[in-house]
Amino acid sequence: MPAITESEVVRVAALMKIGAGDAAAHVPKVQKMVGYFERLDEVGLEGGAPAGEAVDVGDLRADEAEECPEGLMGHLKGEGGEHVRSPGLR
């Protein structure tokens, strides 16, 4: 039995905003890829949380707003560099 079912692929694809038609085409390869990941079962989860890297907050740049470069809006698609259009949220 594959590690991820076809319906799960379609469900996750919908969450990632990838259409059902596209998702269905990916099922065999996604199943093969997830099947390959099964070997990670060899590793246990004991030993606490995974290690992270501590960063001294003194090394971080100041949290200050900076002026945007002149003409930045012109780099976005939109209406004459004034605003961008978005579809409605329901």
Add this chain to the structure above:
Amino acid sequence: MTANLALGLAEYAEGVRSGDVSAEEQMAATLERIARHDGVLHAYVSLDPGALGEAARVDRDARAGRDVGPLAGAPLAVKDNICVSRGPTTCCSRMLESYRSPYDATAVSRLRGAGAIVVGKTNMDEFAMGITTEFSSFGPSRNPWDTDRVPGGSSGGSAVAVSALECAAALGSDTGGSVRNPASFCSIVGLKPTYGRVSRHGLVSYANSIEQIGPMARSVRDAAMMMDAMAGHDPMDDTTRRAGPAGGHTAHLRDGVEGLVVGVDAREVDRSTCVGRAARRAAGALESLGASVVDVDLAHEGLSVAAYYVLTAAEAGSNLARYDNIRYGYDMPPDGYEHGAYVTAARSRLGPEVQRRMILGGFVPSAGHAGRYYLKALRARDVLASEADSAFSSRGLACMLSPTVPVPPFRVGEKIDDPVELFRMDSNTVLANLTGRPAVSVPFTLCDGLPVGMQLVGRAGEDARLLGVAAALEGAADDMGVPAL
């Protein structure tokens, strides 16, 4: 003056300064070569129309006695996921086809500051997801050693451009081998620096906890010179380190390997393939130069590729969420769409590999599956880092040697339908990314006329010493010349 496109960066700059080399003639010859060969090779996806004018300015500055920098006039190719302020930055995705960055990436601005001239942007797998360039939305690049074969990836266009003398040097980005794999396939040098050595500011994020921008060049010295120009702390990337190598990245290029200990994985050098025999010969060459070669076995190395793909999928799922087609993207009016339906419609135009990685990126960290995949991948990364640390300290290793890729360049289309077979191509490269260590691919020999590179993985922060070992290996390598086009 006759242009010589095979010049190293140091000779190039010295020639420009002395007047023996004309940056303008070199750039004109570079553009001519691109025009002649890139229809087949497809290294570039865009060219900077201002490059020739900039080269003329460098010549004028040199004649006037002004400082033209250590990389004066050198034509530089830049992978298309690294931002430049002139021209497009598309990540070879139709989604970003019309995107223009308002700024240069820090690595680019520093190389420009050292005198290099951006000649153009290079082909890559869409959003750097792939190892062949076959997943570029603009079509694959071709290996200059055999145009029926892939050049590697995802920085394949950069490797092709350097190998085919279509630039003097290039920038790539390396998430799991994307600088080193194409460097090996195209017979050039490619370095994945220690994580935090080169600023990622202006690199379009794929898996930002492990990726680095790296130099791709025709010699170890050229790669070291690029590192001197672009490495170092950047306030725009808080993961960059303040400490750099004393004397710079070229400081150890003549040190040799006398007295150093080099680890090899017996499974790699015992293979009865041409690549396995080449690795055995490379280990022997380092030994004959005075290094001790010892066998090293990381117990969980077999998990590295799975851990890598799980972690990068999770990060990619998050990073790609910004591509909603609203601020940049396709010309697709939002009228009549609800927000979610609009984003879904836009993402249907992403390439198949990107869609797959997004699906994986939604799946592996999701409720009910995170413990089985994502958390175990994080744990595997910790275990591998610990095993590598232990091997380096207990054996006193300077570096570990392996073939960069287990096979020579394969045919276009040969592996594209088998994702797990493509995973296996990363088996020697992902460890350096998962553990933050520097790693370099050095051209070593040809197998049936196809390039084979050797990889050296070093100690974190010791990029300059690693380049010293790489220079020694480079000196012991076969003379492959340049591909006949």
